[in-house]
Amino acid sequence: MSAPNCLRCLLQLRPSVAVPRYVASRSTAAASAIPIASAWTAPFSTTTARDAKKKDKSGGGTHIRAGKKIKLGKFKKNTTADRGKAPAPGERKAYRKKILLSNNNALPVPGLADLSAEDMLNPKNAATVLSIPDAVVDQLRASEAFKPTQCWGVFRKPSVLLRSETIDLMTRMKGAAKQKQTLRLVVTGDRITGKSMLLLQAMTHAFLNDWIVVNIPEGQELTTACTEYAAIPGSDPVRYMQQNYVLKLIQAIRKANEKVFSKLSTVHSHPELPQHIPVGSPLMQLANSAKEADNAWMIFQALWQELTARGRPPLLFALDGLAHVMKVSDYRSPAFELIHSHDLALVRLFVESLSGAGAFPNGGAILAATSRGNSPRTPTMELALAQREAEQAKDAAADVPQPDPFFRGYDERVQAALRTVQVLKLSGITKLEARVLMEYWAASGILRTTVDETAVSEKWTLGGNGVVGEMERAALLTMRL
Amino acid sequence: MPPRLNLWPTCRALAFRTRPASQWSQTPCIAARAVRGFADTAANKNNNNTTSSQRPNHLNGDASTLPPFMVPPTRQPSTTPEEIEAAGFTSTENEKALSQLQLVTYGLNPFDPAVDGHKYGLPDLPLPSEMHMKHRYDPAIVQFTKLLMQDGKLSKAQRDMAIILNYLRSSPPPKINPARPLxxxxxxxxxxxxxxxxxxxxxxxxxxxxxRIRAYKGLAGGGASLDVPMPLAARQRRRTAFQWVLDAVNKKKSKGSGRTMFPHRVAEEIVAVVEGRSSVWDKRHIVHKLGTSARANLNHSALRRRK
Incomplete structure (x- = not known):
């Protein structure tokens, strides 16, 4: 029965010999079927093609066989589905840090007034909720005073509760500015008692009264070695500048204080700057000249010199997360030794102002807030703040805490920086303030219960005797709405 | 058929009038008035008489004024301290007992806990279900929270649910698709x-x-399974739907990082469901369509034999 196959072979053989070579090689099926045609491939070689045996790649003899290959996970299905484009670098963080300041679903609260310049000084305004004017909201946003963990996005409009501590702090700030003195104060207290919120209120007050505001939103950004640094040439002992951070800071200062800066002009000549800025040119020009990180520190120094010249408006310098700048930083010197935070030039500027060495000639305030959620352990700072608090207590006979004689981790530089600061300790709000706050929540349509004494007392108690953040958790961030 | 003899219509003609309720004003509590307490003196007896004569307004028909039991008894000492000194009793217990007796003369129970001793009063009974610790959340929310939970971390699931609810209340009102009716x-x-x-x-x-479609293995003959639609209870329906939502969420790409990442994705899917954009609707449609075609199997002979 093999005759037809043979016949077919013979029949196919003839035309393949006759046809030109390119046709035969194109039809691969024919080539594989006919060994004669495929042997025809090297026309310019005079030697016959040798069918050399391919050598084993292992180089050894052929008797060595590859072992049984185990394919791992052959029963696993490939479940990774294609999910489109990955988010760009920084996009995910931006989403995490996004700050929403208004919720159009929340009801507008009738009778909610905007803050004015004097509102935070009037003791009659204690325990009231007032909203922040839109212009100030933009300024606060530019200086990064709002934090992503705060509950702004639930309400119609950013509003703040004026507590008795607020009135107290603003009165102190006003008094210091009036006497051209600097209020040096550290806000401390338990977790989520409103320390950052008090800083925000201080900034609001400063913006409303046309102060100049410089805000460092997170102390940790300066000391956790996440931004570039370089030694300042010619400094002895060596100080370090953080050019990229400072550039960002200058831009934030310029954007937040545009209203004040537009009225001011320079009083010093700054020959060291690459750009020529003559005396009497607008201050915005100096602030705008910071375009690159290279000369940002120089421009910041010039700007600081201008801001602290005589006849300027009062200055508010604020920093949140004090513990991070009161420790040895994560940066390394060229000798690979850890750099103390106070050797970083920007931190040094803040700390010197806080310790009283560099007072502001036009008066103002320098405020720092501690953080409890995110703070490294700094025994010196904790001790110093406890000591200052005991010293400033009403009864002077109170026991001032003493350093532990068997502990050698105390930091003298931190001790010196905090020797004369004032301390404002925050704790829970009163029931009256709680009631006002809850009435605001209820009027916004966010809290859906009757605000009576029982409800206020319940939330106040659940919130650890009026810790504001805990009350928010109990009333706003709950499954029971 | 003669009418049945019935006495009841005659009863209607009789006038039944209830006796007026015996009010204490007509029959003052003699026990309280006349009986002298152990610590009573003549002065006190006098005092008792004056209070009963100055009856509270609400019992005279004017209910708008504050009844006397609302006023703490200690604030209205029955007599001045001098009189008490003269009367010969100074203890507060005595005074308390007297005020309780006074309540008895008003026809009130002095030991009623709603009257005294509670700062915020007593709650109305029966307690609403959300006042119970174990039922303080909405039952549907509790079910969804437990479906969100991974590795037994209920607290984290609850926080996620709170973030979902906060997202929903700060997102704009949904545009409802008429093709996907709610x-x-x-x-x-x-x-x-x-x-x-x-x-x-x-x-x-x-x-x-x-x-849901239940597949009876091998009942359709030749090893083929027999698909039969089965009704779901309300709780089962919710569970299925929420798991579909979670499946859709897990297929989505996460945009952000941090603790709001997952709950925000779930919340976006919920909004998509209400707006009719979600793929979950297709799943529901497929199941219902399959059920419609498989309902012929409800009377399948093999199934009847099985029963």
Whole structure:
């Protein structure tokens, strides 16, 4: 029965010999079927093609066989589905840090007034909720005073509760500015008692009264070695500048204080700057000249010199997360030794102002807030703040805490920086303030219960005797709405 | 047929009038008035007489004024301290006992706990269900939270659920697609964001399937399985729908990082369900269609034999 196959072979053989070579090689099926045609491939070689045996790649003899290959996970299905484009670098963080300041679903609260310049000084305004004017909201946003963990996005409009501590702090700030003195104060207290919120209120007050505001939103950004640094040439002992951070800071200062800066002009000549800025040119020009990180520190120094010249408006310098700048930083010197935070030039500027060495000639305030959620352990700072608090207590006979004689981790530089600061300790709000706050929540349509004494007392108690953040958790961030 | 003899119509003619309720004003509590307490003196007896003559207004018909039991008895000492000194009793217990007796003369129970001794009064009974610690959340929300939970971390799931609800109430009102109707009787879209619990429940209830397909292995003959639709209970329907939502969420790409990442994705899917954009609707549609075609199998002979 093999005759037809043979016949077919013979029949196919003839035309393949006759046809030109390119046709035969194109039809691969024919080539594989006919060994004669495929042997025809090297026309310019005079030697016959040798069918050399391919050598084993292992180089050894052929008797060595590859072992049984185990394919791992052959029963696993490939479940990774294609999910489109990955988010760009920084996009995910931006989403995490996004700050929403208004919720159009929340009801507008009738009778909610905007803050004015004097509102935070009037003791009659204690325990009231007032909203922040839109212009100030933009300024606060530019200086990064709002934090992503705060509950702004639930309400119609950013509003703040004026507590008795607020009135107290603003009165102190006003008094210091009036006497051209600097209020040096550290806000401390338990977790989520409103320390950052008090800083925000201080900034609001400063913006409303046309102060100049410089805000460092997170102390940790300066000391956790996440931004570039370089030694300042010619400094002895060596100080370090953080050019990229400072550039960002200058831009934030310029954007937040545009209203004040537009009225001011320079009083010093700054020959060291690459750009020529003559005396009497607008201050915005100096602030705008910071375009690159290279000369940002120089421009910041010039700007600081201008801001602290005589006849300027009062200055508010604020920093949140004090513990991070009161420790040895994560940066390394060229000798690979850890750099103390106070050797970083920007931190040094803040700390010197806080310790009283560099007072502001036009008066103002320098405020720092501690953080409890995110703070490294700094025994010196904790001790110093406890000591200052005991010293400033009403009864002077109170026991001032003493350093532990068997502990050698105390930091003298931190001790010196905090020797004369004032301390404002925050704790829970009163029931009256709680009631006002809850009435605001209820009027916004966010809290859906009757605000009576029982409800206020319940939330106040659940919130650890009026810790504001805990009350928010109990009333706003709950499954029971 | 003669009418049945009935006495009742005659009874109607009789005038039944209830005796007027015996009010204490007509029969003052003699026991309280006349009986002298152990510590009573003549002065005190006098005092008792004056109080009964100055009866409170609400018992004379004017209910708007404050009844005397609302006023703490200690604030209205029955007599001045001098009189008490003269009368010969100074203890507060005595005074308390007297005030209780006075309440008895008013026809009130002095030991009623609602009257005294409670700062915020007593709650109305029976207690509403959300006052019970174990039922303080909406039952649907509790079920969804437990479905969100991974590795037994209920607290984290609860925080996620709180973030979902907060997202829903700060997102704009959904644009409802008429091709994907929600549950009948649902509130208008503009009302949903301020009531996030019903927003979430409405979304899940609307996509919840009515049935599931149960496959009887090998009953259709030749080794083929017999698909039969089965009704689902309300809780099962919600569970299925929420798991579909979670499946859709897990297929989505995460945009952000941090603790709001996952709950925000779930919340976006919930909004997509209400707006009719979600793929969960297709799943529901497929199940219902399969059920419609498989309902012929309900009377399948093999199934009847099985029963």
């Amino acid at each position: 549950m009948p009787g649902s509130p208008p879209a503009s009302h949903l964001p301020l009531d996030p619990v019903s927003y979430l429940t409405l979304a899940i209830d609307s996509v919840a399937p009515l049935i």
